[in-house]
Amino acid sequence: MTNNQPLGFSKASVGKKVLMAITGISVIGFLTAHLIGNLQLFVGQDQLNSYAETLQNMVAAKWMFRSVILILFAIHIWKGIVLWLENRKARPVSYMKDVTLEASVASRTMFWTGALILSFVVYHLLHFTMITTNPEYANLPLDNGRFDVYSMVILGFQNYTISAVYFIALSLMAFHLSHAISSVFQTFGLTKPTILPKLKIVSNLIALIFFIGYVSMPIAVLLNIISLPTGGNL
Amino acid sequence: MNLTLYVWRQKNADDKGRMETYQANDISSHMSFLEMLDVVNERLLTDGIEPIAFDHDCREGICGMCSLVINGNPHGPEKGTTVCQLHMRHFKDGDKIYIEPWRAKAFPVIKDLIVDRSAFDRIMQAGGFVSVNTGGTPDANAIPIPKENADTAMDAAQCIGCGACVAACKNASAMLFLAAKVSQYAYLPQGQAERTERVKNMLTQMDLEGFGNCTNFYECEAVCPKEISVKFIAKLNREFLRATVKKP
Numbered sequence A: 001m002t003n004n005q006p007l008g009f010s011k012a013s014v015g016k017k018v019l020m021a022i023t024g025i026s027v028i029g030f031l032t033a034h035l036i037g038n039l040q041l042f043v044g045q046d047q048l049n050s051y052a053e054t055l056q057n058m059v060a061a062k063w064m065f066r067s068v069i070l071i072l073f074a075i076h077i078w079k080g081i082v083l084w085l086e087n088r089k090a091r092p093v094s095y096m097k098d099v100t101l102e103a104s105v106a107s108r109t110m111f112w113t114g115a116l117i118l119s120f121v122v123y124h125l126l127h128f129t130m131i132t133t134n135p136e137y138a139n140l141p142l143d144n145g146r147f148d149v150y151s152m153v154i155l156g157f158q159n160y161t162i163s164a165v166y167f168i169a170l171s172l173m174a175f176h177l178s179h180a181i182s183s184v185f186q187t188f189g190l191t192k193p194t195i196l197p198k199l200k201i202v203s204n205l206i207a208l209i210f211f212i213g214y215v216s217m218p219i220a221v222l223l224n225i226i227s228l229p230t231g232g233n234l
Numbered sequence B: 001m002n003l004t005l006y007v008w009r010q011k012n013a014d015d016k017g018r019m020e021t022y023q024a025n026d027i028s029s030h031m032s033f034l035e036m037l038d039v040v041n042e043r044l045l046t047d048g049i050e051p052i053a054f055d056h057d058c059r060e061g062i063c064g065m066c067s068l069v070i071n072g073n074p075h076g077p078e079k080g081t082t083v084c085q086l087h088m089r090h091f092k093d094g095d096k097i098y099i100e101p102w103r104a105k106a107f108p109v110i111k112d113l114i115v116d117r118s119a120f121d122r123i124m125q126a127g128g129f130v131s132v133n134t135g136g137t138p139d140a141n142a143i144p145i146p147k148e149n150a151d152t153a154m155d156a157a158q159c160i161g162c163g164a165c166v167a168a169c170k171n172a173s174a175m176l177f178l179a180a181k182v183s184q185y186a187y188l189p190q191g192q193a194e195r196t197e198r199v200k201n202m203l204t205q206m207d208l209e210g211f212g213n214c215t216n217f218y219e220c221e222a223v224c225p226k227e228i229s230v231k232f233i234a235k236l237n238r239e240f241l242r243a244t245v246k247k248p
Ligand code: FES
Pocket: B055, B056, B057, B058, B059, B060, B061, B062, B063, B064, B065, B066, B082, B083, B084, B085
């Protein structure tokens, strides 16, 4: 007879899975809001800049939101690392002949795509939020007294290397999401054998929508569909 | 037919182990895979070589003892088949066949292709039972059970505890086994009394044994000789969430 104290929620393997799912959904929620906000790039300079200004002015809300998303992100990363380490330890000797029947490439590379996405997020923050990597953005002339986010984004994406980095990172994100979304439903026990295959397709589709949505911005800039406003003399 | 076998040989738990090559000539396609190994072992014996150790018992697909990874597939290439029920007609002359044991930290190799699966026994001891007072035999239909529930519980109870799910899982997770064992009680009235503790205790034992975590690869379902569905893992997750919000 075994008489162990049950493991706590966050230590139990299913608990970790649930935490990955909850924090993952939150990040997806953030990605949705972020995408909708950013797509205002297509509306025009005035729209995007006033949107950005509004966000910047809600100081308390902004920092509260940032802390929450940071905590959720941190949990997701931390549990992701724990899962990866434990799962590697669970099979110390690997097979000579290793066969994969069901598991998608995305599902098997979650840790690596996750790690690459994380490094991209760091770069993205340094690039557009803190403008550390391209300090010249700080010299952009003000647009009606507001910081000209619109021109900054266009200037950023006009650089081929930067656009390529975003393109690669966004593909990895879509890849990561393709396994993540269908997984969430299984983790919460919301699947049935009849819907699981469809769910995988839907999951891929949603991932694709995110990819197209985000990547449309650098592409529109590179194709000159969106260009610097006249007077954005740089 | 003539085959080349690459077989994992390991003297004991402490030995490092290695692959050995054997020729299996004049094999009849009517033989089962285990019978083929029996023949190979007979020949090894006459050559003064220690026969290959492998697990087996019923040889009719119900005990869950046989456990070979054949060319990377637990229980071999046929769907829904244990290796004792796998026939040589699924192979062809000249085939090269890799035979390896289940690979998992929680299933240490004892010898050659035999692994220690007592971790599963300990998971069962942690909650895979219902506690009832013995007495007179109850009437067969004294407790009404909806047909659908009875069927689902029976589907879960198909699990023979062979461990192929662990062998196939990229994380060496025992989640499909655990899910089947938890679900077979969760759908039945007899399982309700200990329902909450059962999932917590069995899951804890699984984690402590050193199995990996489930990350929804679904490799387990693909190799399960009893074709247990991953819907039971979804059920297990619901049971876990239910146990979490429920006060003991
Ligand atoms: S030997 Fe019993 S199931 Fe294969």
